Amino acid sequence: MARPRLQDVANHAGVSLATASRVLNGSSRQPGPELVERVRAAAADLGYVVNAQAQALARSRTGLLGLVVQDISDPYFSSIAAGAQAAAREHGRMVLLASTERDPDAERDAVAAFAAHRVDAIVVVGTRWSPEEDAPVAAELETFEAGGGRSVVVGQPLGSARVVRPPNAEGAADLAAALRDQGHHRFVLLSAPDRVVTAQERAGAFTAAVTAGGGEVIEVVEQQFSRDGGYAAGDRVAEIARESADAGLDAPCVFAVTDVMAIGLIARLRELAVTVPDDVRVAGFDDIPTLRDHVPSVTTVTIPLEEMGRLAVAAAVAEQGAEPGAAVGHEVVLRRSTARPPR
Amino acid sequence: MARPRLQDVANHAGVSLATASRVLNGSSRQPGPELVERVRAAAADLGYVVNAQAQALARSRTGLLGLVVQDISDPYFSSIAAGAQAAAREHGRMVLLASTERDPDAERDAVAAFAAHRVDAIVVVGTRWSPEEDAPVAAELETFEAGGGRSVVVGQPLGSARVVRPPNAEGAADLAAALRDQGHHRFVLLSAPDRVVTAQERAGAFTAAVTAGGGEVIEVVEQQFSRDGGYAAGDRVAEIARESADAGLDAPCVFAVTDVMAIGLIARLRELAVTVPDDVRVAGFDDIPTLRDHVPSVTTVTIPLEEMGRLAVAAAVAEQGAEPGAAVGHEVVLRRSTARPPR
DNA sequence: CTCCAGAGGGAATGCGCTTTCCGGTCTCAC
DNA sequence: GTGAGACCGGAAAGCGCATTCCCTCTGGAG
Structure with missing residues (x-):
């Protein structure tokens, strides 16, 4: 039938x-x-x-929203996706999802596919890469906008897309200040390769704030922007800790530019019998849900992930001329991983 | 232009x-x-x-796949979604996503919306509820199939949809056996309301296997099927632990029917200064990624979440007559949360 | 040299729906 | 009583593409 x-x-x-x-x-x-x-x-x-397809053809509007994330199984992205999904539902839109495995080429393909499906708007979530790597996606988005689509990025600016900007610099600076107030002054920066713009923003602002506050970044460790990257940094961080102890210096405080790196780092340190926060202090960034029950509890910067997803969708469906960009708040939360021993 | x-x-x-x-x-x-x-x-x-819309209309095939999950920000679902997404990409399909906040009505709406968009197939992921609550979704899926669509569920059977079945009973039984072999015999079952079929399957098989093995389920605690449900169970579990200790009995072993409940439970126990595994042992189910760096490490049953997502998509795009259902493996992993003190 | 098969290109139809545009009816004010 | 609107239902023209069917042209067999 x-x-x-x-x-x-x-x-x-x-x-x-x-x-x-x-x-x-x-x-x-x-x-x-x-x-x-x-x-x-x-x-x-x-x-x-x-038949929504036929409707879409006749109306030349699909009611579809394209959502591009870098890894849907990562709690950072899945939280944003949850917010976006909820907002889309409220606005009567359906969500087309693409998860790109952090591959800029896949990102471009996803945008192209969404454009072919004539989605009303595309939301691209996640850090930007180097200008060369971003170019193809940017071009694809440009074409899409020229054809009447709306585009939004959550992260750094890309072409003429509207931007929902995570408070990377502000959060990192505030974190540095809060840690200084706690009495930390010797920092290790656990960052990611240059091409990961989010990591650069956080690392840059953190370093600047530390320096301005009279502290010192004694070393920069560069690893992959992932849990395993943090894990891989463990050995070097442990060495630094031992050197500090041997020299009778204060235990160093590591700022991992993202929570997942902090978690990986702590895991490795535990294996190496380096205690957090006694031997090394560790702070992260994002306050992903995973952190909630982590032991030790981890100092980090809370950013409203779900809200960012909602804001992105709001910007995507907004009438012409509405809010071109959106800022979100943040909050430094000091937890046990950076606690200093009582004296 | x-x-x-x-x-x-x-x-x-x-x-x-x-x-x-x-x-x-x-x-x-x-x-x-x-x-x-x-x-x-x-x-x-x-x-x-x-214009994929116009193509779809002319060809009367959209190349779209509808994916319904209960909460995309939950690592259980986002892992499955990641697998589904990857498989869809390999098969040249796009994924329409819906996250239902565990609301059967929203589930039905999502299926209806997907049907309107003439997706080629619908994949519904997550536990079934009571027959009454499932009926609307089932009916919607039935209509969809009558119209030529393919439907797949990951979880329990629903209507005539193909099924990817998580090894709930097998895993729970094996876990019970493994725990018995470890020397546990006094169990507490941390389960969820009757309507959550997945919880029932796991709880039922666990209880049966415990009894068959000569062990005993000394109490059943029922809470929400979530991290907070586990947390809420903490006080009662702590009481049970104290009673056991006072009576000079072996510390009880709690089987939480899902990892997130186990995590919540352990968090509350920590607050109550009840030590895992010394005062209470805890086991979970699923082996979600979050568990990887949990302290203490948690005994659980590993199930291949991503693979389940892939299998579901494979079943969804399979030619007529191919594999009607798929079974997946599982593995009990014993970790510190159920370790018995050396004697 | 004729006939036929085959290939290659184009006209036209239809997928299922929205949305003008049109003509007819009804109502109300003057 | 008459004209102007207001209102209402239907016919028809697309929306952008796939695909069937037809026509023409070419080459080869007989």
Whole structure:
């Protein structure tokens, strides 16, 4: 049994196609109550399900929202996606999802595919890379916008897309200040390769704030922007800690530019019998949900992940001229991983 | 500047619409090499982007896959989603995502919306509820299949959908056996309301296996199927632990029907100064990624979340008649949370 | 030299729906 | 009583593409 079409409903109700359309699909012009009733009944009778594809073609609007994230299984992205998804639902939009495994090429492909599907807007979530790596995505987004689409990025600016900017610099600076107030002054920076712009923003602002506050970044350790990167940094950090102890210096405080690196680092340190926070202090960034029950509890910068997702969707569906960009708050939360022993 | 249409490309290349279509969209019938070249050039020239909506209408296939999960920010679901997403990409499908906040009504709405968008297949991930709560989704899926769609569930059977079944009973039974072999015999079951079928399957099989092995389930604590549910159970579990200690009995072993409950429980126990595994042992189920760096490490049953997502998509895109259901493996992993003190 | 098969290109139809545009009816004011 | 609107239902023209069918042209067999 083939799916009934709107024409079938119209026939069954004894009205024209136009009337059936007006009744069933939220037209501003509603026929008389009696016809409305007849059409409704016919639709229910036949089990009619509107064909959104055909609607999209006729209206040249799909009601679709393209969401590009770098790894949907990463709590950072899945939290943002949850917010975006909820907001999309409230706005009556459906979400097309793409997870790119942190590959800029896949990012470009995803944007192109979304453009082909004529989504109304595209939201790209995640750090930018080097200008060369970003160029293809940017070009693809440009084309998309030229064709009448709206684009939003959560992260750093990209082309002419609207931006929801995580407070990387502000958060890192505030964190540095808070740690200084706690009495830390010898810092190790656990960062990621240069191409990871988010890491650079955080690392740069942190270093600047530390220096301005009279502290010192005694070493920069560079690793992958992931849990395993943090883990890999463990050996070097442990060495630094031992050197500090041997020299009778204060235990160093590591700033990992993202929570997942902090978690990986702590895992390795535990294996090496280096105690956090006694031998090394550790701070992260993001306050991902995973951190909630981590032991030891980890000092970090809370950023409203779900809200960022919601804001991005709001910017994506906003009428022409509404808020071009959005800022979100942040909060430094000091926890046990940076506690100093009472004296 | 409006988006160029295929007609524009055809004009620009000096060929007919039909020829342009054949060149650009993988038709079995390819025009002569010279024309192919002309059309390709024209398309590139104009920046033509195929309209997937129009294609879908003409072909009456969308290449879309609907994925319904209960909470995309939960690592259980986001891991499955990651697998599904990757598999979909490999099969050249796009994924429409819906996250339902564990609300059966939202689940039904999502399926209906997917049906309206004429997705080729729908994958519903997550536990089933009571028959009454499941009925609407089931009906919606039934309609969808009647209209030519394919449906797959990851979890318990629902209507005539293909099933990817998590090894709930097998895993729980094996876990019970493994714990018995470790010397545990006094168990507390931390389960969820009856309507959560996954919890029932695990709890039922665990209890049966414990009893069969000569052990005893001394109490069943029922809470929400979530981290906070586990947390809420903490006070009662602590009481049980103290009673056991006072009576000079072996410390009880709690089986939390899902890892997130185990994590919440342990968090509360820590606050109450009840030590795991000395005062209470705790085991979970799923082996979600979050568990990787949890302290103490938690005994659980590993199930291949990503693979389940991949299998579901494979079943969704499989040709007629292929594998109707799929089974996945599991593995009990004993970790510190159930370790018994050396004697 | 004729006939036929085959290939290659184009015209035209239709996928299922929205949305003008049109003509008819009804109501109300003058 | 008459004309102007207001209102209402339907016919028809697309939305952008795939695909069927038809026509023409070419080459080879007989």
